[in-house]
Amino acid sequence: MAGAFWCLVEDDRQGNPKKVMAEVLGEAGRLAAQVGGQAEAVWLTDKATEAGLTQLAEWGAKRIVLAENAAFAPYRGEVWTPVLAELVQKESPQAVFGAVTTRQREVMARLAARLGAGISADSMALAVEDGKLVATRPVYAGKLLSKVSWVKTPWLATLRPNVFRPADPQAGAAANVEKAAVTLPGAAMSLVERREESATGLPELAEAEIVVSGGRGLKGPENFVILESLAKVIGAAVGASRAAVDAGWRPHRFQIGQTGRTISPKLYLGFGISGAIQHLAGMRTSKVICAINKDPEAPIFKIADYGIVGDLFEVAPLLEKEFKKLLEK
Numbered sequence: 624m625a626g627a628f629w630c631l632v633e634d635d636r637q638g639n640p641k642k643v644m645a646e647v648l649g650e651a652g653r654l655a656a657q658v659g660g661q662a663e664a665v666w667l668t669d670k671a672t673e674a675g676l677t678q679l680a681e682w683g684a685k686r687i688v689l690a691e692n693a694a695f696a697p698y699r700g701e702v703w704t705p706v707l708a709e710l711v712q713k714e715s716p717q718a719v720f721g722a723v724t725t726r727q728r729e730v731m732a733r734l735a736a737r738l739g740a741g742i743s744a745d746s747m748a749l750a751v752e753d754g755k756l757v758a759t760r761p762v763y764a765g766k767l768l769s770k771v772s773w774v775k776t777p778w779l780a781t782l783r784p785n786v787f788r789p790a791d792p793q794a795g796a797a798a799n800v801e802k803a804a805v806t807l808p809g810a811a812m813s814l815v816e817r818r819e820e821s822a823t824g825l826p827e828l829a830e831a832e833i834v835v836s837g838g839r840g841l842k843g844p845e846n847f848v849i850l851e852s853l854a855k856v857i858g859a860a861v862g863a864s865r866a867a868v869d870a871g872w873r874p875h876r877f878q879i880g881q882t883g884r885t886i887s888p889k890l891y892l893g894f895g896i897s898g899a900i901q902h903l904a905g906m907r908t909s910k911v912i913c914a915i916n917k918d919p920e921a922p923i924f925k926i927a928d929y930g931i932v933g934d935l936f937e938v939a940p941l942l943e944k945e946f947k948k949l950l951e952k
């Protein structure tokens with residue numbers, strides 16, 4: 624439908640949409656209003672919940688296309704892509720938005736290839752100009768920003784978390800929920816059934832408002848407890864540089880940078896990280912950057928808003944103590 628801005632739902636696998644959906648739906652609603660359209664949610668899940676559907680409506684989804692099937696969990700690109708492509712071909716939405724999360728960045732790219740549609744990956748700003756969508760996205764590892772537009776619909780884009788203004792929740796809002804009849808592809812491969820979730824008790828890296836990140840300066844995996852302890856006090860996620868990940872100190876899902884995660888928290892605290900361009904590519908859009916490094920010439924100080932030249936093993940516990948005092952007041 625012309626004017627339908629579809630937002631692919633990212634959920635927590637327990638039937639609840641993640642907080643990034645407030646941002647994606649909020650932006651979709653603002654843009655759709657400019658072309659006389661509306662934000663709509665498309666939810667592929669093995670189990671939707673009433674609370675989840677309500678949440679989507681309160682974040683601005685006027686209509687929810689719900690495809691519920693056990694085959695959608697755990698996520699598999701080869702199952703999701705044809706289903707989404709079929710829905711798009713059937714309904715011709717004007718835009719399809721996803722969030723920059725591990726699965727959505729993959730499925731959106733697959734969808735674009737399947738449909739032969741243009742995609743703006745990792746969008747940092749979106750606007751409607753002369754009735755057309757225009758996206759701003761980083762190129763050359765974030766050194767430059769480029770503006771792109773589409774020659775035809777659907778306009779596909781993934782939106783970077785923590786960049787777009789979340790929707791103001793409308794308590795009591797209701798959406799039209801439509802169950803989609805979809806054709807599931809035949810099994811092309813068997814599933815590995817074992818799945819392990821390691822609970823850190825800390826927020827998810829890409830969505831966290833504060834990120835504490837450690838690099839080679841940590842000197843070993845055992846020292847990440849210093850950062851975890853600080854992170855617990857301020858409600859932060861813990862990330863790492865590639866040097867720390869390559870050394871086997873942290874799993875790859877915690878890597879920030881060009882070949883890792885892209886983050887845009889309100890506050891980024893980097894400990895013992897030099898500030899290589901590939902690391903900056905993943906965190907340079909953080910609102911406030913604070914670097915702690917014993918080398919005053921470390922490149923990270925060039926982009927930092929605040930810098931502490933010192934030994935992280937002294938600075939991190941001190942910061943933790945001071946934050947505790949502040950938060951207890």
Ligand SMILES: Cc1cc2nc3c(=O)[nH]c(=O)nc-3n(C[C@H](O)[C@H](O)[C@H](O)COP(=O)(O)OP(=O)(O)OC[C@H]3O[C@@H](n4cnc5c(N)ncnc54)[C@H](O)[C@@H]3O)c2cc1C
Binds near residue numbers: 838840878
């Ligand atoms: C194709 C490609 C892709 C890449 N992708 C990524 C990526 O996604 N993410 C990424 O991070 N890197 C990436 N890299 C690697 C990148 O170039 C750097 O090698 C890496 O970021 C360095 O990590 P680091 O800052 O932890 O280590 P280093 O550069 O070794 O810096 C360690 C810092 O710790 C400081 N330090 C040491 N001890 C202390 C102390 N006690 N207290 C305070 N400070 C201390 C040092 O002064 C130094 O500045 C990529 C490289 C390539 C070629």
